Amino acid sequence: MSVPVAIASLIQSSAAALDALDFHHWLSGFTEYGQYHITTADNQRQGLPLGLMHALNKDQLRDRIASISSVNVYEPHRYRHILSQTWIKGQGLELQYITPFAVYRITPSKPTILFVTGEYQDRVEYSHSGVRFTYRTVVLDNDMIDTLLAIPL
Amino acid sequence: MRIQSTSEIPYEVYVNPAIYDREMEELFQGPVWHFLGFESALTQEHNYFTTEIAGLPIVVVKDHGTIRAFVNRCIHRGSLLCIAQTGRISEFSCVYHGWTYDLTGQLTGVAFERGIQGQGGMPEDFNKSEQHLRSLTVQNYHGVIFASFDAQIPDFETYVGPDIAAGIRRVLPRRPVLLGRTSQLIHSNWKIYVENNRDSYHASILHSFFTTFKLNRLTQSGGIVINAAGGSHISFSKRKQEVDDATYDAEQLRANKDDFGLKDPRALRFIDEFGDQISLQILTLFPLTVFHQINNSLCVRQVIPRGVDQVEVVWWYYGFEDDSAELQEARLMQINLVGPAGYISMEDGAVGGFVQRNSSYAEGAVGLLKMGGYDHLSSPSRVTEAAIRGFWKQYCDHLGETIV
Numbered sequence A: 001m002s003v004p005v006a007i008a009s010l011i012q013s014s015a016a017a018l019d020a021l022d023f024h025h026w027l028s029g030f031t032e033y034g035q036y037h038i039t040t041a042d043n044q045r046q047g048l049p050l051g052l053m054h055a056l057n058k059d060q061l062r063d064r065i066a067s068i069s070s071v072n073v074y075e076p077h078r079y080r081h082i083l084s085q086t087w088i089k090g091q092g093l094e095l096q097y098i099t100p101f102a103v104y105r106i107t108p109s110k111p112t113i114l115f116v117t118g119e120y121q122d123r124v125e126y127s128h129s130g131v132r133f134t135y136r137t138v139v140l141d142n143d144m145i146d147t148l149l150a151i152p153l
Numbered sequence B: 001m002r003i004q005s006t007s008e009i010p011y012e013v014y015v016n017p018a019i020y021d022r023e024m025e026e027l028f029q030g031p032v033w034h035f036l037g038f039e040s041a042l043t044q045e046h047n048y049f050t051t052e053i054a055g056l057p058i059v060v061v062k063d064h065g066t067i068r069a070f071v072n073r074c075i076h077r078g079s080l081l082c083i084a085q086t087g088r089i090s091e092f093s094c095v096y097h098g099w100t101y102d103l104t105g106q107l108t109g110v111a112f113e114r115g116i117q118g119q120g121g122m123p124e125d126f127n128k129s130e131q132h133l134r135s136l137t138v139q140n141y142h143g144v145i146f147a148s149f150d151a152q153i154p155d156f157e158t159y160v161g162p163d164i165a166a167g168i169r170r171v172l173p174r175r176p177v178l179l180g181r182t183s184q185l186i187h188s189n190w191k192i193y194v195e196n197n198r199d200s201y202h203a204s205i206l207h208s209f210f211t212t213f214k215l216n217r218l219t220q221s222g223g224i225v226i227n228a229a230g231g232s233h234i235s236f237s238k239r240k241q242e243v244d245d246a247t248y249d250a251e252q253l254r255a256n257k258d259d260f261g262l263k264d265p266r267a268l269r270f271i272d273e274f275g276d277q278i279s280l281q282i283l284t285l286f287p288l289t290v291f292h293q294i295n296n297s298l299c300v301r302q303v304i305p306r307g308v309d310q311v312e313v314v315w316w317y318y319g320f321e322d323d324s325a326e327l328q329e330a331r332l333m334q335i336n337l338v339g340p341a342g343y344i345s346m347e348d349g350a351v352g353g354f355v356q357r358n359s360s361y362a363e364g365a366v367g368l369l370k371m372g373g374y375d376h377l378s379s380p381s382r383v384t385e386a387a388i389r390g391f392w393k394q395y396c397d398h399l400g401e402t403i404v
Helices: A005-019 A023-027 A041-045 A058-070 B017-027 B156-160 B162-170 B190-197 B208-212 B245-251 B325-336 B346-359 B386-399
Strands: A030-040 A053-055 A078-083 A087-089 A096-106 A113-127 A130-140 A144-146 B008-010 B034-038 B047-053 B056-063 B066-071 B086-088 B107-109 B135-141 B144-148 B176-186 B220-226 B233-242 B278-285 B289-294 B297-305 B311-320 B366-368
Touching (some): A005 A096, A030 A041, A030 B176, A041 A130, A053 A058, B034 B056, B066 B144, B176 B325, B190 B297
Antiparallel strands (some): A087 A096, A113 A130, B008 B366, B047 B056, B220 B233
């Protein structure tokens, strides 16, 4: 089964929006009740529920964007997502779109670092206005975050 | 380099590799207790897990109900004995040359000890019964495993004192279970991070989120408790008992952004699970352990120095087996507040690096710790740096005032 173009495009444009710090566009990729979680492969394998970010709807994602845009203090930086080809895992209600990624972090006057690698585990929904994430889990390969994780992945 | 006063700390302490070497040898391997993990990770006989103390590999194993900890190093050539993070073993067996040890750390087997056909092998004077893994003193305190390299160290409760011990038992009413673990690499000397944990003055200034949502304002009722040794402390505050809102508004702190509100405030919910209205308790144990309660987020932070200018913080979030669904949801939602990605704690990851970058070129300058006076005593005020001064008092008691 091949990945529909609209879904591949959603995944690509979501990464591109974050890289461009265009959070409004990034938010538009989620349904109103879309969930977003960041965890680690270790936690997921052990069935441990806690990770790094945990949003149960789009309002909580809007809160994340508002907080990192106007409340939190950190050195300005941006990401560069490198995505691998999306593939389909499972079927029916279990169907997920899996996209491996590497994210570099660019901080002015510092060397660019390989920040995290991992995979997106996505579920989506079609509507008249297009396709959106209903459930996006970001699973990081490694436990360690360099300095901090403010901007979503 | 001499620390003449606990209120004036030379920046050199954060950058001098000779100081770091002394800390590794004498402080961390001296008479101090370290966090190793949760007892609940060792559910069955012969379960083990590997961890670290200040970069030294440690293996923790359960044998006949007893929890033991060893330096995870074969006495023969120094290879790691246990490589996986967790597992089950009936003996330690070194992959390099096949030496084996029983779970008390006693050497039991040396491959080809008598050589082959009378050739080679160990000399006659080598006696296996005299050879042991380097073992640590272990104490299981309410489901949390602590260890020390010093066999003569006072028991854990005596070491931290009665007040700090009560603060730990408060957040360990039942056996803790792990809910998740993450780690954060901070580009500063380890002491900048552990000072930050003792710094009740910064919390509501740097962390806008705290102040904006009245999670922790210095005007809330609370206080700090410092133990007699100086290096361990509790900073706490109670929800909804504000004494002077006007003081904050008058300061016009950047941190106080009244125009900012959450669309979904579930992450801020506080369930008074311990029945005392205390919604924030930061508890430090000298030198490398922190227990936090931030609303219903419960966590042990394991501090692992990674060289003179880096420190790793491992966040062990926990709950209890009998947590209600409501409490479990609160703990999950509050991951958005704490940890490497938390609205509250992310800034501590950045600010340590800001101090470190200035420390190399400080040319004899000192950092000032004079807020609240010169003592290191408990107080109802959190507008003080007393707990940081207490850390330096205990630090100098271990290493002397003249560090190098």
